[in-house]
Amino acid sequence: MNPTTPRTILVVDDNATNVRVLYDVLSAAGFRVLVAQSGESALNKLKVILPNLILLDVMMPGIDGFETCRRIKAEPSTQNIPVMFMTALSDTADKVKGFSLGAIDYVTKPLQQDEVLARVNVHIRLQSLQQELQQLNQTLEQQVAQRTAELSTTLAQLKESQLHLVQSEKMSTLGQMVAGVAHEINNPVVFISGNLQPAIYYVQDLFGLIELYQNRLPNPDEELANRIETIDLDYIREDLPKLLASMKEGVNRICNISTSLRAFSRTDTATQIPFNIHEGLDSTLMILGHRLKSTPKQPGVQVIKDYGDLPLVECYPGQLNQVFMNILSNALDALEEHYQHQVNEHSQLYPGTIRIWTETLDEEWVRVHIADNGPGIAKEVRSHLFDPFFTTKPVGKGTGLGLSISYQIVTEKHHGKLYCYSEPGQGTEFVVEIPVRSPMVLPSKSEGLTVKD
Ligand SMILES: Nc1ncnc2c1ncn2[C@@H]1O[C@H](COP(=O)(O)OP(=O)(O)O)[C@@H](O)[C@H]1O
Ligand SMILES: [Mg+2]
Known part of the structure; x- marks a missing residue:
């Protein structure tokens, strides 16, 4: 609250003289003073205006000060307004009752003007300190919430980068494994592909030789003739080159894959x-x-x-x-x-x-x-x-x-x-x-x- 705005005090008392005295003292001290002459009238006023402090007489016609206080404290909009009793009673039991109803202090009648003013000032100051404290508390809570949010963002980022690390670690392990496998495949594949072409030439040579024999021996004896039939020489002649060609094709493919794997996973x-x-x-x-x-x-x-x-x-x-x-x-x-x-x-x-x-x-x-x-x-x-x-x-x-x-x-x-x-x-x-x-x-x-x- 802006400290320059005048603080408002509600004085509730059926005694006109008292009211007059309080009005003068408090106004002179810079307070804005509202007056109610009964408990009911005070409660009605509180529906439209919320003062910073209530000075409340105990003995009044209609509802007395205690009941008025009870109702003020029962109402959420007014329960935090400090209430100070004014009592002619020196009875301790009544003072205790006042406190138990939520009053913060009391002054005794006949009123000592300086004392009333001093106490009012103390409670107004207390109230404003309390408000400041509440505000500080709120700011603090906001800051804590903000820090917590920042921390959880940081935590999320950490988790994220950890996963990134794991993922790239996996990829590099995978890459190394693929490179290793490709390397291991490479040697045996080179044996096969390197020997396949010579094998094809040898086979061609052997077929050529057989052909030559057959030309020289157009009428083979029974054993040779049987053997030629059993192994189905004509079919072998036709099929073996195809078979070798498809082996060559297969080996070429393996070579390509192995080259690709190595190219892909170059560490x-x-x-x-x-x-x-x-x-x-x-x-x-x-x-x-x-x-x-x-x-x-x-x-x-x-x-x-x-x-x-x-x-x-x-x-x-x-x-x-x-x-x-x-x-x-x-x-x-x-x-x-x-x-x-x-x-x-x-x-x-x-x-x-x-x-x-x-x-x-x-x-x-x-x-x-x-x-x-x-x-x-x-x-x-x-x-x-x-x-x-x-x-x-x-x-x-x-x-x-x-x-x-x-x-x-x-x-x-x-x-x-x-x-x-x-x-x-x-x-x-x-x-x-x-x-x-x-x-x-x-x-x-x-x-x-x-x-x-
Ligand atoms: N070529 C594409 N066509 C359509 N959507 C795509 C294409 N590429 C990526 N996306 C979208 O981007 C998203 C993120 O891709 P990515 O980061 O590779 O993760 P993931 O493939 O595991 O979902 C995919 O889920 C998909 O919705
Ligand atoms: Mg993807």
């Missing part, structure tokens, strides 16, 4: 190295190959590549591959769900397509576009796309970490940019921009997150 923590982005994209596509093929659930996804003429890019290849992996698997998830939706709605079926194209922006930047013709992304979802743990997928399927980690890898680790363009029904396009030279040499151009409408 490169310390420094950035020159990297062929197209190799990264191709190895990622190869690893996702099984999801591109047609299954009973969906008819296969077509990938259209349009690679520009890109320079090698200084980067952490394993991490960039992880970004491509996250974006591509999201696109595949979206296409699968979209296809299922079309089937359920009996609407026209559009085959899923992923378009990947690359280009240079200028000497210093390259750009990779990955677009799908899936369901697109609603505006509300788009604004949370890069938030950690934001997912629209069912529990167990989505973690909501893919894009937030990708965002971190692109902007923080590579000082690049990651955009998303999407409208519901229009498909989705992600764009990754990476500086060609590592930011140690090149000052960052990154301005951070950009989600375009």
Whole structure:
């Protein structure tokens, strides 16, 4: 309360002389004085005005001071107003009764003007101190609530970064494992592929030799003739080259997979190295190959590549591959769900397509576009796309970490940019921009997150 506004005191007394005296003393001391000549009249006044203090006579016609006090204390709007009794009684029992009804003090009649004023001042001061205390308490409570909120935000952030750590740790362990497996596969595969071609030549030579024998011995004896028939030489001649060719094809595929696995999982923590982005994209596509093929659930996804003429890019290849992996698997998830939706709605079926194209922006930047013709992304979802743990997928399927980690890898680790363009029904396009030279040499151009409408 503003200290310059006059404090209001309600004087309740049926004795006109007393009222007069109190009115003069208190007004002279700067108080605003209201007067009521009975308990009822006081209670009526309290319905419209709330004084800072009530001076209450005990003996009055109608309801007496005690009853008036009881009613004041029973009413929530007035119960906190301090009440001071004025009593002619020197009876201790009455004073005690007054206190037990909630009075804070009493003065005895005949009134000593100085004493009344001194006591009134003390209680008014007490009351205002109490109000200040209440306010301080409130501020304190607000501050505590605010701190608590800040702390729980910090805690949430901690949990988040912990999960990030766990996730990237998992990815790097996985990367190392994949690299290890790819390496181990590589040796035996090299034995096979390295020996397969000579084996094919040897077989051709042997067939040639048999042919020569047959020309020289047009009429083999019975044993030879039987043997030729048992092993079905003509069939072997026809089938063995095919069989070898398909073995060669199989080994080639294993080689490709092993190369892709190694390219994908190149562990490169310390420094950035020159990297062929197209190799990264191709190895990622190869690893996702099984999801591109047609299954009973969906008819296969077509990938259209349009690679520009890109320079090698200084980067952490394993991490960039992880970004491509996250974006591509999201696109595949979206296409699968979209296809299922079309089937359920009996609407026209559009085959899923992923378009990947690359280009240079200028000497210093390259750009990779990955677009799908899936369901697109609603505006509300788009604004949370890069938030950690934001997912629209069912529990167990989505973690909501893919894009937030990708965002971190692109902007923080590579000082690049990651955009998303999407409208519901229009498909989705992600764009990754990476500086060609590592930011140690090149000052960052990154301005951070950009989600375009
Ligand atoms: N190509 C896309 N098409 C439609 N929605 C997408 C696409 N890519 C990402 N999203 C949306 O962004 C959300 C977050 O993706 P992400 O961070 O990878 O987490 P998660 O895949 O675990 O849900 C997805 O749940 C999905 O709603
Ligand atoms: Mg994802």
